Amino acid sequence: QKEVEQNSGPLSVPEGAIASLNCTYSDRGSQSFFWYRQYSGKSPELIMSIYSNGDKEDGRFTAQLNKASQYVSLLIRDSQPSDSATYLCAVNDMRFGAGTRLTVKP
Amino acid sequence: EAQVTQNPRYLITVTGKKLTVTCSQNMNHEYMSWYRQDPGLGLRQIYYSMNVEVTDKGDVPEGYKVSRKEKRNFPLILESPSPNQTSLYFCASTFTGPPTDTQYFGPGTRLTVL
Numbered sequence: 001q002k003e004v005e006q007n008s009g010p011l012s013v014p015e016g017a018i019a020s021l022n023c024t025y026s027d028r029g030s031q032s033f034f035w036y037r038q039y040s041g042k043s044p045e046l047i048m049s050i051y052s053n054g055d056k057e058d059g060r061f062t063a064q065l066n067k068a069s070q071y072v073s074l075l076i077r078d079s080q081p082s083d084s085a086t087y088l089c090a091v092n093d094m095r096f097g098a099g100t101r102l103t104v105k106p
Numbered sequence: 107e108a109q110v111t112q113n114p115r116y117l118i119t120v121t122g123k124k125l126t127v128t129c130s131q132n133m134n135h136e137y138m139s140w141y142r143q144d145p146g147l148g149l150r151q152i153y154y155s156m157n158v159e160v161t162d163k164g165d166v167p168e169g170y171k172v173s174r175k176e177k178r179n180f181p182l183i184l185e186s187p188s189p190n191q192t193s194l195y196f197c198a199s200t201f202t203g204p205p206t207d208t209q210y211f212g213p214g215t216r217l218t219v220l
Binding site for chain 1: 141146149151154164165200206208209211213
């Protein structure tokens with residue numbers, strides 16, 4: 001079992017819809033969780049971090065953490081074509097999932 | 107401008123020819139890392155450094171060396187590259203929060219070993 005697993009996708013949503021990205025992790029003692037966005041040919045950039053159970057909102061992005069279920073998700077509301085990228089989940093900021101490719105269609 | 111730089115950006119080499127990929131950050135961060143990114147496998151940490159002269163193995167250290175003689179620089183050394191080291195490499199520098207830890211990635215080095 002991989003330490004950090006993400007739906008490989010690709011995930012396609014229409015413009016204006018909510019995109020939901022999911023991530024599970026195996027180390028129950030993990031304390032910090034991150035979502036990175038990586039455009040094609042570019043380096044990853046941090047968009048959200050979450051440390052406590054529950055929701056954390058930042059603009060159109062909401063990260064959700066459930067440590068009991070070892071699950072973290074990222075919701076993107078009002079998705080825009082510029083959100084089309086690969087989204088990487090990271091645990092403790094150095095164990096990464098393989099990423100989910102998101103395409104937002106105009 | 108706060109940034110992490112890597113050189114070279116692209117490199118094609120042959121098996122066994124020693125190479126070094128340089129990494130430099132101007133943010134005075136103590137923690138730096140090297141990753142490789144391969145399709146379907148995501149980012150995997152090769153080595154990390156918590157401060158000058160302090161380095162440790164990540165998840166995939168075999169075939170790589172690093173050094174940290176000064177805070178800003180963290181070069182990655184491949185003493186005898188092999189084709190299975192063909193990959194996209196990222197150097198990263200971490201700001202340790204609050205409010206949050208933030209990892210800044212360099213632009214990447216695409217390495218091909220023939």
